[in-house]
Amino acid sequence: MTEFTLSDLEKIVATRARAAPEESWTAKLVAAGQKKAAKKLGEEAVETVIAAIGDDRKNLVDESADLLYHLMVVLNIAAIPLQDVMSELARRTSQSGLQEKANRQNP
Known part of the structure; x- marks a missing residue:
């Protein structure tokens, strides 16, 4: 399978x-529009959190898929390519999370 x-x-x-x-x-x-798509993304985020704390692996997988899909829709509407997000993640992971967070708070 690919x-x-x-x-x-x-x-x-x-x-x-x-x-x-x-x-x-x-x-x-x-x-x-973006407002509706973002609202749906928020709903899916909450459902993902509920699944995570509910200790239901299958539901967490399903809700995570919904969350990622709706994030991609929001990014599409905003004309933000996934590569922009991946580049930001790459930048952030080039240092420790604590250091990265401190740098964001003290630019």
Whole structure:
């Protein structure tokens, strides 16, 4: 089986975002705008937290997938490529988390 990546998801979201809203949940969400998409992302984040503290592995996997999907939709609407996020993660992981956080607080 071929490995599915976030880049694959980004491409799927971009393609589906261009579909007619009556044909695609992604297109419908994009058409509703960033406020609606961000609200849905927040809902999925809360559901992911609940799944995490509920000690339900299957539910946590499912909710995490929903969270990542909705994040990709929000990024798509904002025209922020996944690579920008990955570059920021790479920058942050080049130092310890404590050091990185301190640097953000004292620019």
